[in-house]
Amino acid sequence: MLKxxxxxxxxxxxxxxxxxxxxxxxxxxxGLVAPNGTGKTTLFHVMANFLKPDSGNVIFNxxxxxxxxxEELTIHKQLATFPDQSDLFxxxxxxxxxxxxxxxxxxxxxxxxxxxxxLHMTDYVKRKTxxxxxxMRQRLCFAMMAAADTxxxxxxxxxxxxxxxNVALISNxxxxxxxxxxxxxxxxxxxxxLDLYADRVLFLKNGKIIHEQDLxxxxxxxxxxxxxxxxxxxxxxxxxxxxxxxxxAKHLLCIPVQEMSMTxxxxxxxxxxxxxxxxxTIGPLGTVEYYEKYYHEKK
Numbered sequence: 001m002l003k004x005x006x007x008x009x010x011x012x013x014x015x016x017x018x019x020x021x022x023x024x025x026x027x028x029x030x031g032l033v034a035p036n037g038t039g040k041t042t043l044f045h046v047m048a049n050f051l052k053p054d055s056g057n058v059i060f061n062x063x064x065x066x067x068x069x070x071e072e073l074t075i076h077k078q079l080a081t082f083p084d085q086s087d088l089f090x091x092x093x094x095x096x097x098x099x100x101x102x103x104x105x106x107x108x109x110x111x112x113x114x115x116x117x118x119l120h121m122t123d124y125v126k127r128k129t130x131x132x133x134x135x136m137r138q139r140l141c142f143a144m145m146a147a148a149d150t151x152x153x154x155x156x157x158x159x160x161x162x163x164x165x166n167v168a169l170i171s172n173x174x175x176x177x178x179x180x181x182x183x184x185x186x187x188x189x190x191x192x193x194l195d196l197y198a199d200r201v202l203f204l205k206n207g208k209i210i211h212e213q214d215l216x217x218x219x220x221x222x223x224x225x226x227x228x229x230x231x232x233x234x235x236x237x238x239x240x241x242x243x244x245x246x247x248x249a250k251h252l253l254c255i256p257v258q259e260m261s262m263t264x265x266x267x268x269x270x271x272x273x274x275x276x277x278x279x280x281t282i283g284p285l286g287t288v289e290y291y292e293k294y295y296h297e298k299k
Contacts, residue, residue, distance in 0.1 A: 001025050002047065002152060002183060007056035008207075009042055016042045017053070018207030026151065027181040029174060031194040031201035033287060035295055039204050040187045044154045047185070048081045060152075080105055080148040082155040085137045090130035094121060094140045097129065098147040105148040115146045119169055134161040142170050146177070153177070153184045159193060171197050191287040201287050203294050210294060219284035222246075222254040223265075225272050226279070239271060248289055249296040257282075 002024045009017040016039045024030055034040050045051040047058055049066045057065050060075050080101070088097060095112070102109045116125050119139055129137060138161045145153055159167050167190065174197045177184060188194055194201055195215060203211040227235070229250050235241065246254040253272075257265050272280050285293075 001061055003059040003062075004047070005057045005059060007043075007046055007053045007058070009039075009046065009051065009053050015207045017046070019056070020208060021056075022202070022209065024183055024185070026183045027178060028200075029178050029184045029186060029198045031198035031287065032185055032187040032204065033191060033194070033201060033291055034204035039207060041156060043204070044081065044156055044185070044187065047154055048079060049075070050081075077105065078150055079152040079154070080145055080150040082153070082158060083141045083144055085134075085141060088129045088137060088140065091128055093128055094125035094132070094136075094143070097140060097144050098125075101144040102147040102149070105150050109147075111149065112147055115143050118173060119143055119146075135163060135166055138162055139166055139170070142173070146173060151182060153182060155184060156187045157189065158186055159188055159190045167193060191291055195286045198287075201290070203290060205294060211290060213285075213287065213290055220256050221258050221282065221284060222256055223268055223272060224252060224254050224281045224283070224285075224289070225275065226251055227253045227275065231275055231278075235271070246285075246293070249292040251296075252289060252292065254285065254289065 004020060004022050007017050007020045008015065020043070032040050032043070042051065046053050049058070049072060052066075059065055060078065064071050064075050066072055066075065095116075098112050098115065099109050102112055116122055119142070121136075121139060121143060124132065124136060125140075129140065132140065138159075142155075142158055145155065158170060162170065171193060174184065174186070178197070178199075186194065186198065199214070199216055201213040201215065202209050203213070227247075232247055232250075232253060235253070242255055244256050246252075248254065255268055255272075257268070260268070269280065272278075
């Protein structure tokens with residue numbers, strides 16, 4: 001388990017983390033989303049002890065804190081952070097990098113071949129990394145985390161530079177890690193992808209968690225359609241929209257339907273389908289919709 005208690009970090013007048021608290025448990029994947037420069041990387045750096053907070057504590061397993069060298073070593077045996085591509089050694093092979101991480105954390109390399117096969121790296125993993133493409137280097141960075149096999153993992157932009165097939169490979173491996181009771185934090189710009197494997201998604205703004213989306217709950221169902229402001233205004237004139245409807249970022253209309261009768265739901269579907277060039281979808285709000293609501297919506 002990992003707990004942040006009243007953590008604050010400021011750079012001069014800019015408060016990046018503001019009295020932030022959260023609790024995370026093993027067997028959980030937590031997504032972290034926010035625009036660049038709003039605290040995601042700072043939060044990871046505090047968790048990993050790369051940065052000391054101005055106030056507050058990071059607590060592991062109810063007792064361990066970054067208070068002494070001995071405790072730091074104890075924590076770092078349990079936690080690995082996603083390597084940056086610039087950290088790779090051009091003259092070492094992919095296997096060499098994986099063995100390095102495996103030996104540093106797990107103490108054995110017996111599991112590496114299985115990771116190579118699962119991530120479809122067999123054809124190139126023995127070559128020097130200077131020959132790798134962007135996607136191959138990113139897949140190697142993830143394979144190094146899998147080789148470390150730590151109970152807690154911090155992954156910043158894990159899907160960067162990957163094509164659809166490789167995003168699927170890594171998503172499946174993340175789900176497998178979750179079943180193995182890992183605690184994984186994932187910061188990613190692929191918002192729809194987060195919905196496939198995360199248990200919850202945290203939204204950061206002004207140094208605070210402004211929303212926590214629990215993807216395991218039965219959430220409100222909406223009729224969703226992208227409408228231009230003039231189309232939305234016409235709909236408001238022609239009909240009385242439910243008071244709980246959302247018009248996110250002057251772009252996306254979301255009408256809650258769970259409290260409606262089947263007859264009323266059918267009427268709203270017909271009304272929305274009159275906008276023939278727009279696609280109508282039905283479901284809960286996802287990470288994309290919440291992102292637009294909190295970061296793109298203009299007051």
